[in-house]
Amino acid sequence: MSTDDLVSLRRDLHRRPEPAWREFYTTARLVDELESRLDGDLDELYVGPEAIAGDHRLAVPDDAELTHWLERARDAGADEAILERLEGGYTGAVAVLERGEGPTVGLRVDIDGLPREESDDSAHVPAAEGFRSEHEGAMHACGHDAHAAIGVGVLERIADSDDFSGTLKVFFQPAEEVVGGGKSMAESAHLTDVDRLLALHVGLDHPTGEVVAGIDGFLAVRHLEIEFSGESSHAGGHPEQGRNAVQAMATAVQNCYGIPRHNDGKTRVNAGVVEGGSAANIVPESARIVAEVRGETTELMEYMDRKARHVVRSAAEMHECEVSIDIGAEAPSATSDQDLVDIVADVASGTEGVTTVLERDELGGSEDATYLMQTVQENGGTACYVGIGTDHPGGHHSATFDVDEASIRHGVDVVSGAIERLATNRA
Amino acid sequence: MSTDDLVSLRRDLHRRPEPAWREFYTTARLVDELESRLDGDLDELYVGPEAIAGDHRLAVPDDAELTHWLERARDAGADEAILERLEGGYTGAVAVLERGEGPTVGLRVDIDGLPREESDDSAHVPAAEGFRSEHEGAMHACGHDAHAAIGVGVLERIADSDDFSGTLKVFFQPAEEVVGGGKSMAESAHLTDVDRLLALHVGLDHPTGEVVAGIDGFLAVRHLEIEFSGESSHAGGHPEQGRNAVQAMATAVQNCYGIPRHNDGKTRVNAGVVEGGSAANIVPESARIVAEVRGETTELMEYMDRKARHVVRSAAEMHECEVSIDIGAEAPSATSDQDLVDIVADVASGTEGVTTVLERDELGGSEDATYLMQTVQENGGTACYVGIGTDHPGGHHSATFDVDEASIRHGVDVVSGAIERLATNRA
């Protein structure tokens, strides 16, 4: 597969961004691509429910939403036989190459888009060159289209490699943007025999030509879906008969933001979405918060979670409301192992087009690749999260985000090179 | 028009409940009814934009919503020529009878339904007898269908009366439920020459056979539509870069409920609807509150309004957000004049089927008939709000609310009798 092919693939995916658990066209297209190009070489290709532990999916949208996007994929010409396997929001794939004796190396790439409008400014390359999103209200604004293309490119490169001896598994993971897919991939059987795991991300404020060998500083994160339930009453006639869910919510919001900082490291809390009540003249009987808590370590996230639940329950109690708290999504913290960082740094230094290699950098946000990294590390393996620089005109998640397609080849080169080193058949 | 006809009319309106400013079918049906039955007798019939001061409409829904309900009215067979006159949400009507020398007497009835589902329980008479709402999610749950029928009945009765000398105007007012229509009717030219004004309501926990000659205790009310606008940022990566509109909103909610009680009388505040934010991991850049303030007098309502605005603006400032505050709807307080209360009480005492007459009672809620009452009173006239008891199985605004149709005749009798007294041609 040439670089041009990978760019074409990336552009096709860019035109069809699909948010979390709705990657129907994306999965079908990737399966199609892998089957047509690597057919004889691939040893296994697990699709949808075979690729993930379905019970461990987090933050899955409702049926109406899933059906709507399945229709869109069908209309866009996705393979009907594959779509049928994905029904109900079981997306993603795992491709396996077995090449004799040697360690099992994993590569995780994520494939989902974001629920936001894409710019149609003529200075925005996808708009200018005709591959802007065709899905109104959705956009590949974080480069996962490039990630998927790199995953395909690495598979093809290793399939052709003379230096690789071992097993390669590429995890095309759904639903990263809602930290909802990592757990279901980590809990699948496919990860249990992985000895070395690489994950990657393009951009992150690093320009084309810069590679970060090991990214750390993932904040552990958990989303809490909080529902307050009180009792309505007429706000003019009988304010005293209500049990006001909005007062409970407001008290919870104020006090969640007031949870004490922790001396052991970064903590975060956010009441990202709130709503409540039905009419101006009705004492509100219901309210909800979609909140998130984070910590520099999983322990710190758990501290915030425990405090936030305490605040929420007491706020409900204060206003005589019931409350339920569900986990919407989550991901642990993780650290890149030095053995892999050293190899990636060394390979990157020798890669054409790579001009700067940073050994380490901090992410400062969250990523559910950490679920897979943690699982491998707990099994005695090592893991590393690699940054592939790419010039991006707009910031991540903005309407004018785009990647420099040259970085796709950098990604394939660096990652393939590292994989060959990890499972080399040379002396 | 017989009582049976009025019951048929009421049941037809019940089947077609239309919320505020969407009373397209209702207005068309009333116009049709008045024209066919009172044609030779009616001196004027003002419809839609001719009946109200369009610029003073409050809480008008958006165009999509209006169009949707106009379609529904069309599908239900409303007269196309009339519908055209109502387009854009100009609903309601004013019917005028001129019968020689004498005072101008007004009667105000409201005609809108509520945005709530109706019960389909077999114990619910409209369900059992086949006139349950055919508009999913809407219901005549406050008896305005009966009010409209009474208005038609009174017109017919006075048209046939030998005792009446003067002018009668019946105001079929839209949008009472959102306190949005009273002002536009009060500001129309039709009210300026009204000397005596009656308004009425069925039920209000008074059983069939009970009449309240003069209702007071209307709380002045104002709806505030509050929009906070801050700045989003990544809640994990840069919480310090956000200007958090949800924190502003929560602070405002907590402190609005904490506005001091007032020694001069009842005050109320409610944050009835709130929402804000876009995603768990984004510091919220926007939030809104639909609030209401009330007072036992208009001054007390203004006190609450002034305090609430102060709280809201300071909460926005505290979290470095902008804020806008718009008035959604409002109505003043009002008192029934004793001269009319005496007449109504006296007429009611002699009305067949009326077993109890209360001189006065308190409403305890709000009503925008007060706009019309206040205008007439400011012009030197007098006004009175009459309660017509009716057995109602469910409470007002509940899914099982219904009226005892016998009370329709009581309403026509009491109100017509009082009007004849107010403009009698007898010595």
Added chain:
Amino acid sequence: MSTDDLVSLRRDLHRRPEPAWREFYTTARLVDELESRLDGDLDELYVGPEAIAGDHRLAVPDDAELTHWLERARDAGADEAILERLEGGYTGAVAVLERGEGPTVGLRVDIDGLPREESDDSAHVPAAEGFRSEHEGAMHACGHDAHAAIGVGVLERIADSDDFSGTLKVFFQPAEEVVGGGKSMAESAHLTDVDRLLALHVGLDHPTGEVVAGIDGFLAVRHLEIEFSGESSHAGGHPEQGRNAVQAMATAVQNCYGIPRHNDGKTRVNAGVVEGGSAANIVPESARIVAEVRGETTELMEYMDRKARHVVRSAAEMHECEVSIDIGAEAPSATSDQDLVDIVADVASGTEGVTTVLERDELGGSEDATYLMQTVQENGGTACYVGIGTDHPGGHHSATFDVDEASIRHGVDVVSGAIERLATNRA
């Protein structure tokens, strides 16, 4: 006793204002006055612990404070033998006249001053005429000095009366300003046989010459003493180790003020005194609130009490603090009985110097005379609270409050006259 004597007595008490439970000089002076002037006539004179139910005293200050004021009384020349009987803050007195067959009539007057500085402006009569407070930081700013003088005057008048047949008890009650003394007087044995009870207050925005026959609108009141107890930690080093009592307190304050208004009548809440914490750099481990709740009825006060406790306990729980809630003081609501209102109004109409008689007026505040009124009413008797108008230059509790001493005679005349009517020996 001439009017001049009563004025002298009032001025002496004015010079020696003593706050709640510290009325040592006041009690001693009153006992002395009664014994010297009414000696032969008085049947009983209960002093201090004999006058009240000591266990039911509320809001008693600590020993150091009591001792300090006892010393002051001693220095001011109070009778040592009487002072000894008052030790420990058992103040007040009950004087009894038994005059044959007939009902037992009670009169309650309060005797305590306020903890505030008195004006030394030359326009302030007590300053100009040399009877300004000699107790730094204390003042008779509510007229209780006049009340005490009226009580003495009434006793003397009835002792000399030919028209009275029955028993008169005058209750010189301590600690009204903290609503702390009423309960202990109501619970004493002295009140159990009272058939008719009068209480009185001067001023209340009524000018000299105006009498209110029956005052109502007493808000039931309760003081809550709330102590939060958490855990301190170093605010810089380990904020996460604290359990922050000030956060609990602030959350409680905000939400107590947000308790819903009640449709049945007036409600009140106030966090009148708060404090917490020990140093800027320590997470506060303790905090307290002295709050009060009120209601137009005792039920409404109980509603506020229940809600406030709920808020306080949940706020403590939210911040992982313990909390204790004690009742500091309280008084119920009460209503003046019509039979007594009629008599007082009639007597007042015929009293020299009284120019206006109002039948009823609202107090709008609280008063622990209601404890005595309620007890008498529960025993089948009737009670009435009388307002004696007096020009007062400053408002009640202000530094320039003063009474028009002419009203002392009005008080004696009206109350004595009513008492004679209630227990007359005439046909």
Added chain:
Amino acid sequence: MSTDDLVSLRRDLHRRPEPAWREFYTTARLVDELESRLDGDLDELYVGPEAIAGDHRLAVPDDAELTHWLERARDAGADEAILERLEGGYTGAVAVLERGEGPTVGLRVDIDGLPREESDDSAHVPAAEGFRSEHEGAMHACGHDAHAAIGVGVLERIADSDDFSGTLKVFFQPAEEVVGGGKSMAESAHLTDVDRLLALHVGLDHPTGEVVAGIDGFLAVRHLEIEFSGESSHAGGHPEQGRNAVQAMATAVQNCYGIPRHNDGKTRVNAGVVEGGSAANIVPESARIVAEVRGETTELMEYMDRKARHVVRSAAEMHECEVSIDIGAEAPSATSDQDLVDIVADVASGTEGVTTVLERDELGGSEDATYLMQTVQENGGTACYVGIGTDHPGGHHSATFDVDEASIRHGVDVVSGAIERLATNRA
């Protein structure tokens, strides 16, 4: 001076702990000690107002408090002539040795005690051996008594040294515990020519025998003294007439704790002391907060300061109160310079009794030595904060804190050794 002498000195100071700006006995005793022992050797000894820039003192207590402690010092036998120089709370001293050509080296030690009770448990060595605090309510609970002794010991050692060529200044700084003295010492003329500055602290959870060559992680800190001023009213009669300072305070507290965390590093906020209101039944007209803000850098502290002021001002505005915000005390952040860290580490490694040398550690709290460090660094010099381990049975600031007196000699040895290296006369 023998080690025994230093232990005696430390014990005498321990018996006479004096809080910030009240170090009258302490200063007098140190001056006395230095004059008697180093008399011929000392070149300058600046005392009280000569030692500090008096206008830059922060958090000075009121006159009554100062006078009270001056009396205590007099009673304890302090030299009257010296006490006179300290009057008004100008405490501390600067001792100077001039020993020929060479750099000017500074050593800063702090000398104040804490306002807390000392344990009288027999397991507490000062209690068992008879040198427990004789000042009720005050205690040397942070080891500044040992610091002062080390300062004297270093002066004596360098005075006797053959290896030192240059100038040594020892700063005996008052008022560290309230971060109130550092600024006044940094702003004095004595610091302007210092090329190298050392500061030290014993303990900090490091055991006897452990030395930390360079301590970092000082949080910049600022104390804010906030006064809200509203308007009182009767909470029962006219709640609407008040402007409630306690509501403003509670809103400020809640929202200050809710200031967003900052991605650049540690931030802190604490409402350490609050109070407000005067009586349960009065709407509070005044309230205050003593708050502190901190940051890992001075910029982060300024971020917190700016946000906190914004919250406080808006909360006042919300409740129609005025507010004033004064700075009570403050200290910047600082970092130990590597050149000094290397020297200290090297000297410590060769010091008898020192078993472990850590190059760096974090303080995690605040210290106003940073003012002096920052001033020296801004002048082109370098500075270093040294930790001298000492077994301490209770934590810092606890009632059972004590030092292992062996560490006094370690402190003298390490610091003197480093000073000799910094200004050596050897090739």
